[in-house]
Amino acid sequence: MKSPHASIYQISPYVAGNVVPADFVFRHNLASNENPFGASPAVHNAITAYVKSSTHTYPDGNAIKLRHKISETFNVPFQNIVCGCGSEELLHLLARTYLSPADEVLIPRYGFSVYNIAVLSVSAVPVFIEREGEHKTLSVSSILSAVTPKTRMIYLDHPGNPIGNFLDYEALTTLIQTLPSSIMIVLDAAYAEYMNVSESYTAGHEFIEIHPNVVVARSFSKAYGLAGIRLGWMHAADTVIDAVNRIRAPFNTSTLAQHAGISALNDLEFVDKTVAHTHEWRQKLNMVLHTSNISFIPCCTNFTLVCFPDRATEFYHSLGRNGIIVRPMTMYKLTDYLRISVGTEEAMTALFEQIHVFKK
Numbered sequence: 001m002k003s004p005h006a007s008i009y010q011i012s013p014y015v016a017g018n019v020v021p022a023d024f025v026f027r028h029n030l031a032s033n034e035n036p037f038g039a040s041p042a043v044h045n046a047i048t049a050y051v052k053s054s055t056h057t058y059p060d061g062n063a064i065k066l067r068h069k070i071s072e073t074f075n076v077p078f079q080n081i082v083c084g085c086g087s088e089e090l091l092h093l094l095a096r097t098y099l100s101p102a103d104e105v106l107i108p109r110y111g112f113s114v115y116n117i118a119v120l121s122v123s124a125v126p127v128f129i130e131r132e133g134e135h136k137t138l139s140v141s142s143i144l145s146a147v148t149p150k151t152r153m154i155y156l157d158h159p160g161n162p163i164g165n166f167l168d169y170e171a172l173t174t175l176i177q178t179l180p181s182s183i184m185i186v187l188d189a190a191y192a193e194y195m196n197v198s199e200s201y202t203a204g205h206e207f208i209e210i211h212p213n214v215v216v217a218r219s220f221s222k223a224y225g226l227a228g229i230r231l232g233w234m235h236a237a238d239t240v241i242d243a244v245n246r247i248r249a250p251f252n253t254s255t256l257a258q259h260a261g262i263s264a265l266n267d268l269e270f271v272d273k274t275v276a277h278t279h280e281w282r283q284k285l286n287m288v289l290h291t292s293n294i295s296f297i298p299c300c301t302n303f304t305l306v307c308f309p310d311r312a313t314e315f316y317h318s319l320g321r322n323g324i325i326v327r328p329m330t331m332y333k334l335t336d337y338l339r340i341s342v343g344t345e346e347a348m349t350a351l352f353e354q355i356h357v358f359k360k
């Protein structure tokens with residue numbers, strides 16, 4: 001049998017947040033940036049009604065009703081939307097559609113690990129952009145200095161995961177106006193719903209009409225609580241949508257996912273409550289860290305990246321044995337850091353107690 005192409009073996013298999021040592025107690029999962037409240041009750045009703053009726057028929061391959069709902073909610077043209085099995089699928093589809101072997105793709109250092117996997121899976125070459133300073137910020141100049149004649153694409157986690165910072169409106173505008181239009185700019189806005197507290201943030205939809213090389217990917221996994229349903233969407237120029245639609249699986253979003261997505265968008269009050277809770281408890285976490293002299297990377301998302309020099313592994317195990325699962329950052333080679341998602345009040349209170357014990 002022929003071997004897989006060589007770049008496949010440069011990929012380290014993705015390690016999910018719920019893969020933990022046997023002695024861990026699964027009480028509070030703060031490892032996967034999920035919505036601690038689940039999804040809106042409207043979603044559960046829609047799913048139950050669907051399961052009772054038509055599981056035997058194929059989905060609408062064009063997700064027409066869902067795309068209309070997304071269009072109306074986000075003020076994005078219906079024909080410029082494609083839905084996917086999580087935004088992750090869309091990130092992969094862009095790589096498969098646009099990249100050839102040896103093309104270079106810019107990825108911010110510590111960027112979401114799926115970018116590297118998508119790039120290597122088509123034998124293209126990831127080129128990492130270094131971040132600077134204590135908060136590991138990304139600058140337009142460092143991005144531009146990494147561009148070569150072989151650069152075809154940039155994946156920008158916007159805001160980042162696990163580094164929660166982002167290019168503000170001014171910097172993003174400069175980047176989009178300066179990069180050659182032959183380079184596709186993929187703005188991965190999986191956490192955009194949490195960015196309402198930042199005036200200088202834009203997910204970037206407004207750039208697409210004038211700059212058809214810009215694509216914005218969005219997720220239903222975070223603020224909408226649909227991570228298990230697998231649903232994301234992408235806004236892009238006509239030509240990009242047309243190309244991606246040619247290669248995506250015809251039924252890449254299930255009927256269940258489409259119903260769930262519409263119902264989630266029918267209950268934006270649930271999203272608002274989730275986001276408000278997240279900001280409140282992330283700030284409380286930051287305060288506990290600050291008063292305990294523990295440094296962290298400030299952000300607006302539903303997680304915080306926290307630095308425990310030389311003691312991250314010890315604290316990870318200690319938390320795990322006490323019922324709190326957080327995410328080690330070894331796959332990003334950030335061995336001094338743990339990424340902690342914002343959970344329920346109960347989970348956060350338990351976490352604060354453990355931080356106090358750890359600091360004693």
Ligand SMILES: Cc1ncc(COP(=O)(O)O)c(C=O)c1O
Pocket residue numbers: 033085086087088089112157158159160161188190218219220221227231232
């Ligand atoms: C930055 C970023 N982009 C994309 C995704 C993928 O989201 P989805 O569940 O929609 O595939 C994640 C998930 O953790 C993420 O952190």
